Amino acid sequence: MRDLIDIGANLTHDSFDADRNEVLSRAAQAGVARIIVTGTTVAASGQATALASAHPGRLFATAGVHPHHADELDADAAEKLRALAAEDTIVAVGECGLDYFRDYSPRDAQMRAFEAQLDIAAEIGKPVFLHQRDAHDPFVAVLSDHLPRISGGVAHCFTGNRDEMRAYLDAGLYLGFTGWICDERRGASLRDAARYAPLDRVLVETDAPYLLPRDLTEKPSGRRNEPSVLPHIVHALATHMDQDPDAVADATTANAASLFRLPPA
Numbered sequence: 001m002r003d004l005i006d007i008g009a010n011l012t013h014d015s016f017d018a019d020r021n022e023v024l025s026r027a028a029q030a031g032v033a034r035i036i037v038t039g040t041t042v043a044a045s046g047q048a049t050a051l052a053s054a055h056p057g058r059l060f061a062t063a064g065v066h067p068h069h070a071d072e073l074d075a076d077a078a079e080k081l082r083a084l085a086a087e088d089t090i091v092a093v094g095e096c097g098l099d100y101f102r103d104y105s106p107r108d109a110q111m112r113a114f115e116a117q118l119d120i121a122a123e124i125g126k127p128v129f130l131h132q133r134d135a136h137d138p139f140v141a142v143l144s145d146h147l148p149r150i151s152g153g154v155a156h157c158f159t160g161n162r163d164e165m166r167a168y169l170d171a172g173l174y175l176g177f178t179g180w181i182c183d184e185r186r187g188a189s190l191r192d193a194a195r196y197a198p199l200d201r202v203l204v205e206t207d208a209p210y211l212l213p214r215d216l217t218e219k220p221s222g223r224r225n226e227p228s229v230l231p232h233i234v235h236a237l238a239t240h241m242d243q244d245p246d247a248v249a250d251a252t253t254a255n256a257a258s259l260f261r262l263p264p265a
Helices: 020-029 042-054 067-072 075-085 107-124 136-149 162-170 188-194 227-241 245-260
Strands: 004-009 032-037 059-063 090-099 128-133 153-155 174-177 202-204
Touching (some): 004 227, 020 032, 020 227, 032 042, 032 227, 032 245, 042 075, 042 090, 059 075, 067 107, 075 107, 090 107, 090 136, 107 128, 107 136, 128 136, 162 188, 188 227
Parallel strands (some): 004 032, 032 059, 059 090, 128 153, 153 174, 174 202
């Protein structure tokens, strides 16, 4: 597998500070040609932008405020985020959405931050990088009002069931599959849904350093996930889609390049 695209890796995370270049080298050797670095706060989005700028054509970034930090998105922060999101290295607005599992930010603050970022995406003409956990119904309701004005999006780290998948597909979203599909404890409904996932709407991501696949025979030191693991996720997804792994690899690369308007590798 060559030219894979990891659509979501938290490469600005401090766990990568000591060996970030080596992580990128291992990814390239594994066939991961391009990586999108996730922005989760205004500050982290700035860091993601700087990292992507240092590796043109190889790294790209998103700019957003995760629902855990929604109460930080005041008017001043929103203006800073809007300016960041307009930069060329930024290919999507987010990670944004709703998280009613943790509720680290009040739900009304989450809703305001989510809608503000959907408005930014509509204004600048970029897709959205979406987060949803335990908030499916309100999440879909908000999207239904905004997506007609937005240039597509992806349900990042999709972990849902067949009905949730259908709702996202009907909304025009892509699905981001992670190592969750390799989790024998929690991934049953996701594996069932994958059987019905259309090849032209699937994307793959590691969400590194999180979500290390549980079925890896050789686990990285410290159990830190990294983009070089992406081929393992592609193979797992292909198995549950009953597809050839190379076909899934090629499709996810083409889908990511189309959604995020990436230049050729």
